[in-house]
Amino acid sequence: MKSVPLKAYPRTQMRRGGVKKLRDTGRVPAVIYGHQAKPQNLEINAKEISDLIHHSASENMLVDLSVENDARARRLALVQEVQHHPLDGKVLHVDFHEVAENEKVVVQVPLETVGEAAGVKTGGGVLEHILFKLKVRALPKDLPEQIVIDVSHLELGKAVHLGEIPAPAGVEIIGDKNNPVVTVAIPRAEEEEAAATTTEAVAAGDVEMIKEKKEEGEEGEAPAKGEKGAKPGERVPAKGAEKGAAAAAEKAADKAGEKKPAEKKK
Numbered sequence: 001m002k003s004v005p006l007k008a009y010p011r012t013q014m015r016r017g018g019v020k021k022l023r024d025t026g027r028v029p030a031v032i033y034g035h036q037a038k039p040q041n042l043e044i045n046a047k048e049i050s051d052l053i054h055h056s057a058s059e060n061m062l063v064d065l066s067v068e069n070d071a072r073a074r075r076l077a078l079v080q081e082v083q084h085h086p087l088d089g090k091v092l093h094v095d096f097h098e099v100a101e102n103e104k105v106v107v108q109v110p111l112e113t114v115g116e117a118a119g120v121k122t123g124g125g126v127l128e129h130i131l132f133k134l135k136v137r138a139l140p141k142d143l144p145e146q147i148v149i150d151v152s153h154l155e156l157g158k159a160v161h162l163g164e165i166p167a168p169a170g171v172e173i174i175g176d177k178n179n180p181v182v183t184v185a186i187p188r189a190e191e192e193e194a195a196a197t198t199t200e201a202v203a204a205g206d207v208e209m210i211k212e213k214k215e216e217g218e219e220g221e222a223p224a225k226g227e228k229g230a231k232p233g234e235r236v237p238a239k240g241a242e243k244g245a246a247a248a249a250e251k252a253a254d255k256a257g258e259k260k261p262a263e264k265k266k
Helices: 016-024 046-054 188-216 239-255
Strands: 003-010 027-034 037-045 062-067 075-084 091-098 105-114 126-129 133-138 147-150 159-161 172-174 180-185
Touching: 003 027, 003 046, 016 027, 027 046, 027 075, 037 046, 037 091, 046 091, 105 126, 105 180
Parallel strands: 003 062, 027 091, 105 147
Antiparallel strands: 003 037, 027 037, 062 075, 075 091, 105 133, 126 180, 133 172, 159 180
């Protein structure tokens, strides 16, 4: 990341009323901090910082900060945070993080995509950003303003994972390599329609299975001709079982010396 020059001035007015007067004069309150020196309150030209942000790909900027009457002629710093007015978007406050040229730093870098995903173009899918910023580690001079990935090859239901993103030279992308970053999702309406179709098919299959079981079961069979139907809950013995019971009774009667009476002739 190339550094850009920016002029700053020591700030003495800290109260709310003083900060309002400061903004009325065309300056913006700021602060610079880091482990190399104590935090210092500053003020910068509102138009200069607004122009820098406007012409930059993101608010991640590296500045050569020259503070008036400071012992050091130049202080290398990253724009850590910019506060904007919620209505007109004007810059209200800027945080600078002082860094060293030979020391790696960790920052959040915006993620941008190029190309039209194949799953969107031909499959009717929707491109979804799961991550809008990536955490990277690098020397200040190697820090990218943004990371751009091509998604034109992405099919429906597929995703680009963190480990699949090529890092710029000298830059390390931090995070779980298996985390999805961008995906082509199926439209919600189609998902709901597919789920409803599956539910209806399963319900229809259940009804048919119940019907088949009822037709194949013995409970639904009508009694044979000449036989009395069983009452509800009554067990009807099989024909073979009735004959066996009668023979056993007759054999027991013979052993007891009983004789069966002769049948009268008509």
